[in-house]
Amino acid sequence: MHSQKLLKYFTMKDIKVGLIxxxxxxxxxxxxxxxxxxxxxxxxxxxxxLELVKKVAENLNIPNCFDDYxxxxxxxxxxxxxxxxxxxxxxxxxxxxxxxGKHVFCEKPIDFDLDRTRQTLECVKNTGVKFQVGFNRRFxxxxxxxxxxxxxxxxxxxxxxxxxxxxxxxxxISYIETSGGIFLDMMIHDFDMARYLVRSEVVEVYxxxxxxxxxxxxxxxxxDTAIVTLKFANGVVGSxxxxxxxxxxxxxxxxIFGSNGMIQAKNVETDTCVLSNAKGSHQPPLPYFFLDxxxxxxxxxxxxxxxxxxxxxxxxxVGNDGLEAIQIALAxxxxxxxxxxxxx
Numbered sequence: 423m424h425s426q427k428l429l430k431y432f433t434m435k436d437i438k439v440g441l442i443x444x445x446x447x448x449x450x451x452x453x454x455x456x457x458x459x460x461x462x463x464x465x466x467x468x469x470x471x472l473e474l475v476k477k478v479a480e481n482l483n484i485p486n487c488f489d490d491y492x493x494x495x496x497x498x499x500x501x502x503x504x505x506x507x508x509x510x511x512x513x514x515x516x517x518x519x520x521x522x523g524k525h526v527f528c529e530k531p532i533d534f535d536l537d538r539t540r541q542t543l544e545c546v547k548n549t550g551v552k553f554q555v556g557f558n559r560r561f562x563x564x565x566x567x568x569x570x571x572x573x574x575x576x577x578x579x580x581x582x583x584x585x586x587x588x589x590x591x592x593x594x595i596s597y598i599e600t601s602g603g604i605f606l607d608m609m610i611h612d613f614d615m616a617r618y619l620v621r622s623e624v625v626e627v628y629x630x631x632x633x634x635x636x637x638x639x640x641x642x643x644x645x646d647t648a649i650v651t652l653k654f655a656n657g658v659v660g661s662x663x664x665x666x667x668x669x670x671x672x673x674x675x676x677x678i679f680g681s682n683g684m685i686q687a688k689n690v691e692t693d694t695c696v697l698s699n700a701k702g703s704h705q706p707p708l709p710y711f712f713l714d715x716x717x718x719x720x721x722x723x724x725x726x727x728x729x730x731x732x733x734x735x736x737x738x739x740v741g742n743d744g745l746e747a748i749q750i751a752l753a754x755x756x757x758x759x760x761x762x763x764x765x766x
Contacts, residue, residue: 435732437462440494440524442515443506444469444478447529447556447720450713451504454721456482462728468494469507495519502527502552502731504724509534509602513542520549527727529556531610531751532744534602539748543741554727554737555744557614561722564687568676569619571685578682583620583652583660585612586675588668590710592635598642604664605629605751605758609648612662613750614743619678622656624750626765629758635667650754671708672715690715 439462441452448469455464466486469475479487486497491507494500495518502525505515513533519526526546532555533539546553559565572580587609593601601607616624631648633640640646646666653659665673676687692706709715723739730737753764 435461437501437728437731438465438499439463439502439504439728440466440468440497440500441504441506442468442491442494443508443529444471444475445506446713448504448506449478450717450720451506451724452478452482452484454724455504456484458721459725459728461732465500466494466497491515492518495522495524500524502728505529508600509606510600513538516542516553517545520546520551520553523549523551525552525727525731527554527556527724528744530614530744531602531606531748532741533748534606536745536748536752539745543745546741552727552730552737553741554723554730555739555741556723557611557618557739557743557747558716558719558723559611559615560618560739561719561726562716563718564690565615565618565676568678568685568687572619572678572680576683577678577680577685580620580656580658580678580680582677582679583616583658584675584677584679585615585660585662586673587612587662588665588673590668590670590672590708592639592646592666595638595642598639598644601644603644603755604631604646604648604666605650605754606748608666609650609662609664609754610747610751612664613754614739614747615676616652616654616660616662616750617743617746619676620654620656620658620660622654622658623746624652624753624766625655626653626763627651627750627753627757628763629754630761631758635665639666645758648754648758650757652750672711673708674715 464484467484468488468491472489475487503519505528516526629650631645633645635646649663651661678685697704753766757764
C-alpha cells in the first residue's frame with residue numbers, strides 16, 4: 423500500500439483530529455484515521471444527520487459525535503479539522519477553524535465562488551495554520567510515477583495531454599442539484615491533474631457536452647457528458663473527457679505525448695487474470711468506483727497533511743491549487759454555456 427511506504431519517511435507526533443461530514447468521503451477518512459494511520463486520534467465526528475453520525479462513531483469507536491460542527495471547532499483538544507461536508511459550507515468552516523488556530527484539510531472544491539475562495543485563503547494565510555486541499559489523485563502511485571518520468575525528461579518537451587475520467591454510474595439527482603455541476607464536481611480533479619502534470623497554468627478553455635445519459639440530470643441544471651480542451655501558458659494543449667456512466671467500470675487514464683515519446687497511465691485492474699475459451703478472451707472488470715480505485719491515495723494525502731503539522735512543513739497541495747482548479751472549472755462552465763473559448 424502506497425500510504426505504508428510514506429510512513430517510512432514521515433515522522434508524526436500525536437495529533438488529535440475532528441472530522442466534519444459523515445458521508446462517503448467522511449467515512450473513508452474516518453476509517454483511515456482510525457485503522458490505517460498511526461499517531462493520530464480521531465476525537466470527534468460531526469454531521470447534521472445525527473442518526474448517521476452516531477452509527478459511524480459507534481462502528482469506529484469515535485468517542486464524540488455531534489450534529490453541530492461548531493462543537494468540533496470549539497473543542498479544546500482538537501488540533502486539526504477534516505472538512506468533508508457539502509461544498510457550500512466549506513469556506514465558513516475553514517475560516518472558523520483557522521481563526522481558532524486549528525489546521526485544516528478540506529475536500530475539493532474549496533467553494534463555488536472565486537471571491538469567497540480568495541477571502542478564505544487570505545484568512546488561512548493570516549492565521550498561519552496548515553491548509554491542504556483534497557486532490558487525492560496527486561497521491562496515486564501511478565500518476566506520481568508518470569509525473570516523475572516527465573520530470574526526468576523521458577519524453578522531452580511536452581506537446582499533448584489527454585485525460586479520460588468516466589464514472590460507472592451517475593450520482594443521485596439530489597446530489598447533482600447541489601454539486602455545482604460536472605465541471606466543479608467531477609472534472610475539477612482532472613483540471614488539477616492537468617496542472618500537476620504539465621506544470622503550467624491553463625490560459626484558455628473550450629467546453630462541449632450535453633445530456634446523453636439521463637434527462638433528469640439536465641432537468642437538474644447539469645450535463646452528464648463533456649469534453650474540454652485546454653491551452654497552457656507553456657504551449658501544451660490538452661483534452662479532458664468526462665462521462666457520468668461508463669458501463670464497464672471506473673475508467674481513469676492519462677496520456678502525455680512529447681518530442682521524444684509518450685507516457686500512459688492505464689487503468690488499474692482488479693486482477694490480471696485473463697480467461698480464454700471458445701467465446702474469446704475475458705478479463706476482470708475495472709474497479710467499480712473511486713473508493714476502490716483511489717483507496718491508497720486517500721490515506722496517502724492524509725498522511726502528508728498530518729506530517730506537515732508535525733514537522734512544520736508546507737503541504738504539496740495548497741490553497742492556490744484549489745483556487746486555480748476552480749477558475750478553470752468556472753471558465754469551462756462559461757465556455758459550455760456560451761459555446762465559445764474562454765480565456766483565463
